Amino acid sequence: MRYDIIIIGAGPAGLSAAIYSARGGLKTAIFEKGMIGGQINVTDEVENYPGFEEPLSGFDLTDKMHKQAQRFGADFIDEEITAMGLEGLCKIVETTENKYRAKSVIICTGAHPRRLNVPGEEQFTGRGVSYCATCDGALYRDKTVAVVGGGDSAIEEGLFLTRFAKKVYVIHRRDSLRAQKIIQDRAYKNPKMEFIWDSVVQEIRGETKVQDLEIYNRKTNQITHIPMDGVFIYVGILPNNELLESRIELDSSGFVLTDEYMHTNVPGIYAAGDIRHTVLRQVVTATSDGAIAAWSAEKWIIENYDSLEV
Amino acid sequence: MRYDIIIIGAGPAGLSAAIYSARGGLKTAIFEKGMIGGQINVTDEVENYPGFEEPLSGFDLTDKMHKQAQRFGADFIDEEITAMGLEGLCKIVETTENKYRAKSVIICTGAHPRRLNVPGEEQFTGRGVSYCATCDGALYRDKTVAVVGGGDSAIEEGLFLTRFAKKVYVIHRRDSLRAQKIIQDRAYKNPKMEFIWDSVVQEIRGETKVQDLEIYNRKTNQITHIPMDGVFIYVGILPNNELLESRIELDSSGFVLTDEYMHTNVPGIYAAGDIRHTVLRQVVTATSDGAIAAWSAEKWIIENYDSLEV
Numbered sequence: 001m002r003y004d005i006i007i008i009g010a011g012p013a014g015l016s017a018a019i020y021s022a023r024g025g026l027k028t029a030i031f032e033k034g035m036i037g038g039q040i041n042v043t044d045e046v047e048n049y050p051g052f053e054e055p056l057s058g059f060d061l062t063d064k065m066h067k068q069a070q071r072f073g074a075d076f077i078d079e080e081i082t083a084m085g086l087e088g089l090c091k092i093v094e095t096t097e098n099k100y101r102a103k104s105v106i107i108c109t110g111a112h113p114r115r116l117n118v119p120g121e122e123q124f125t126g127r128g129v130s131y132c133a134t135c136d137g138a139l140y141r142d143k144t145v146a147v148v149g150g151g152d153s154a155i156e157e158g159l160f161l162t163r164f165a166k167k168v169y170v171i172h173r174r175d176s177l178r179a180q181k182i183i184q185d186r187a188y189k190n191p192k193m194e195f196i197w198d199s200v201v202q203e204i205r206g207e208t209k210v211q212d213l214e215i216y217n218r219k220t221n222q223i224t225h226i227p228m229d230g231v232f233i234y235v236g237i238l239p240n241n242e243l244l245e246s247r248i249e250l251d252s253s254g255f256v257l258t259d260e261y262m263h264t265n266v267p268g269i270y271a272a273g274d275i276r277h278t279v280l281r282q283v284v285t286a287t288s289d290g291a292i293a294a295w296s297a298e299k300w301i302i303e304n305y306d307s308l309e310v
Numbered sequence: 311m312r313y314d315i316i317i318i319g320a321g322p323a324g325l326s327a328a329i330y331s332a333r334g335g336l337k338t339a340i341f342e343k344g345m346i347g348g349q350i351n352v353t354d355e356v357e358n359y360p361g362f363e364e365p366l367s368g369f370d371l372t373d374k375m376h377k378q379a380q381r382f383g384a385d386f387i388d389e390e391i392t393a394m395g396l397e398g399l400c401k402i403v404e405t406t407e408n409k410y411r412a413k414s415v416i417i418c419t420g421a422h423p424r425r426l427n428v429p430g431e432e433q434f435t436g437r438g439v440s441y442c443a444t445c446d447g448a449l450y451r452d453k454t455v456a457v458v459g460g461g462d463s464a465i466e467e468g469l470f471l472t473r474f475a476k477k478v479y480v481i482h483r484r485d486s487l488r489a490q491k492i493i494q495d496r497a498y499k500n501p502k503m504e505f506i507w508d509s510v511v512q513e514i515r516g517e518t519k520v521q522d523l524e525i526y527n528r529k530t531n532q533i534t535h536i537p538m539d540g541v542f543i544y545v546g547i548l549p550n551n552e553l554l555e556s557r558i559e560l561d562s563s564g565f566v567l568t569d570e571y572m573h574t575n576v577p578g579i580y581a582a583g584d585i586r587h588t589v590l591r592q593v594v595t596a597t598s599d600g601a602i603a604a605w606s607a608e609k610w611i612i613e614n615y616d617s618l619e620v
Contacts (some may be wrong), residue, residue: 016360016594023358048333050597051361052328053377057412067363181612182335227599260570260589279570280602285328287360288598302491 003029005297006079006093006102007074008243011038012283013273014108015065016290017297022072023108023297029100030069031093033080037062038110039274040283042132042261061283085164086245086269089304103305104268104297107256108290109243111274111281114236116148120204121233128210128230133157136230140165143229146213147171148201155179155187161232162192171196171215171225196226204231239275251277262293268304270297313339315607316403316412317384317526318391318553321348323583324418325375326600327607331416332382334608335522337426339410340379341403343390347372348420349584350593352442359593371593375496396555399614409427413615414607416431417566418600419553421584421591426458430514431543438520438540443467446540450475456523457481458511464544465489465497471542479536481506481525506536514541549585561587572603578614580607 005021007014010032021028034040043058052061070076079095086092086105093100113131115121121129130136133147137160145165147158152170156179161168170177170187175197177184187193196215202223203214212227239254249257249265255278256271258264264271272289274281317324320342331338337492345351367550380386389405395400396415403410423441431439435465440446442458447470455475457468460482466489471478479546480487480497485507487494497503506525512533513524522537549564559567559575565588566581568574576580582599584591 012360019358019360025496047378049361050322050329050375050600051359051371053374053381059362064363065360068357068360071363136391180609182608186335187522280605282598282601283533284594284601285598288592288595290360291358291592291594295590298492299490 001029001100003027003030003075003102004301005104005106005294006031006091006100007037007106007108008093009086009108009110009240009273010036010066011075011110011273011286012040012062012065012112013286013290013293014106015062015069016040016287017106017108017272017294018069018085018290019065019072020137020291020294021298022069022074024294025297026301028074029077030074031077031079031081031095031101033078036066036076039112040182044069046283053201065287081243084245085127086244086266087247091267091268103301104270105292106262106290107244107264107269107271108165108273109240109275109276111237111239111255113233114238116201116233116235118201118203122208122212124204124206124210127159127208128228129204130232131231133161133232136232137161137164140230142166143308144227145169145230145232146201146226147227147232147234149236150177150179151234151236152176152179152183155183157232157234158193159183159190160187162190166192168193169196169228170194171199171201171213173200174198201231230288237274237281241275261296262289263296263300268297268300311339311408311410313337313385313410313412314611315339315414315416315604316341316401316410317416317418318394318403319348319418319420319550319583319585320346320376320386321418321583321596321604322347322350322372322375323596323600324416325372325379326446326597327416327418327604328379328384328600329375329382330601330604331608332379332384334604335501336608336611338384339412340384341387341389341391341405343388346386348377349422352565356593375597377602386469391553394555396576397557399578401578413611414580416572416600416603416607417554417574417579417581417585418583419550419585421549421565423543423546424548426511426543426545428511428513430516430520434514434516434520437518438516438538439514440540440542441544443471443542446542447471447474449542452476454537455479455540455542456511456538457542457544458482458534459544460487460489461544462493465493467544468503469493469496469500469544472500476502478503479506479508479538480504481511481523483510483528484508494511511520511541547584547591551585571606573606573610574600579612
């Protein structure tokens with residue numbers, strides 16, 4: 001099957017790219033093997049995407065974008081991609097079922113939270129281990145929880161958890177936070193929050209769900225066990241770059257480098273949203289990236305093909 | 311009066327900056343002497359801002375952003391700014407009525423359409439002369455209209471006008487269009503469109519409203535008069551940069567240069583939206599700019615002030 005533009009990933013960046021591409025009259029396919037909406041899907045309340053006076057769920061927001069892209073005629077394809085050939089004028093996307101060709105490809109594969117990789121983490125994910133306080137926080141009313149990490153996300157989500165939990169520990173491997181000062185100040189003032197410095201979680205323990213954490217202090221070498229009902233892990237974000245060929249230039253963390261047109265170093269290949277090396281990762285920055293990528297890809301196709309006909 | 315962040319201009323960029331800034335706990339003022347919403351306000355149907363399955367008016371879209379910013383506590387101030395002092399740590403904004411101080415200023419003054427500056431243009435604006443087909447096109451059902459310009463906007467809006475008008479002339483000073491090929495192809499195929507090449511409008515004539523155009527052919531030096539009910543002018547976009555001090559670095563067209571954090575060359579001064587030197591001007595790129603500018607300004611304030619207290 002042939003398309004003008006193939007978009008890989010249907011989070012906010014991919015959906016926005018699809019809206020712009022399909023509305024622009026280009027034959028557009030968007031591939032998503034998982035849930036349409038991406039990471040934001042699991043967020044209960046989005047209140048800072050401009051245009052929505054009242055908060056709405058991440059699912060509702062991306063569902064609107066999904067329908068909007070469909071209205072303009074974008075094809076949603078839920079096959080799993082096994083390989084991509086992005087060199088040359090004809091780009092190839094192979095799935096377990098079919099082979100697709102396109103003139104331009106926009107990579108919107110997103111990112112995912114970094115794991116601690118300690119015993120118990122995988123076993124108890126969904127049963128006390130979470131990467132999303134906004135999603136699961138309400139389950140911990142009057143419970144004791146921990147947040148692991150020292151950046152903005154860790155501390156912001158820790159503050160959010162104080163709405164529900166009776167106690168929120170912040171476990172951080174260093175002796176100071178990386179989070180913005182305004183957020184730090186709020187955290188230090190909050191009586192429900194307690195800081196465990198210079199420490200890492202060594203094991204997450206329990207029978208059928210999380211019951212306590214084994215914590216190792218890197219300065220004193222002391223090991224302590226703290227009873228815990230839940231642990232929220234915020235130790236970074238990793239790019240979903242497994243499918244990308246080695247020729248696409250990445251930064252040292254594995255995010256895709258682009259210019260201001262969202263063009264990668266490979267002609268006709270664009271990137272948008274969380275997969276991109278960028279300064280801020282929000283729904284609104286992802287949708288903007290997607291719009292720019294689709295607009296740029298359209299211009300690239302016009303410049304590089306005699307006709308827009310497939 | 312003192313604020314953490316002052317935002318100049320309440321179009322999509324300014325409104326988004328206000329949402330992010332006020333939600334981030336910063337004392338935020340947003341100045342707008344005209345209508346809240348900016349240029350997009352006069353657009354009847356916005357159908358490509360991601361998140362809205364059905365088209366909505368520019369007014370409705372920015373009204374939602376306005377209420378969203380108010381919900382987080384941003385102060386809207388409708389005084390006219392007379393001077394700004396943007397150097398130093400304390401930024402000053404003077405209006406006809408008051409003097410305001412802020413730690414950071416975000417410039418979101420937008421842009422406006424370039425005028426032809428020919429006799430009759432000003433006189434007949436709103437009576438046959440328009441800069442917005444989407445706004446006024448429906449008034450020209452079964453009429454004869456002209457579009458002046460050869461870029462994307464001119465041709466796209468010309469195509470839009472064929473929904474209403476019986477005839478749409480495209481008057482362009484060169485012998486080929488700058489518009490994207492896909493748009494050109496559509497225009498050439500449309501039987502209602504006729505192209506007048508190498509020509510400029512010399513005068514817009516009429517009694518109480520537009521009746522005909524005096525057109526000068528630059529190659530043949532011939533002057534013709536064509537009866538016309540309306541003329542839509544799309545010859546470029548100009549930055550609203552009158553208030554900016556000479557120290558803020560602009561591009562050759564007068565748009566503000568920023569880095570990817572939306573920071574200008576003046577410490578603590580940010581720019582977002584149409585006023586910025588950028589690759590694409592859409593509501594979604596403006597709101598993304600605004601979010602990044604507010605986030606960056608917050609970080610800049612934390613780094614440069616001991617406390618966030620005003």
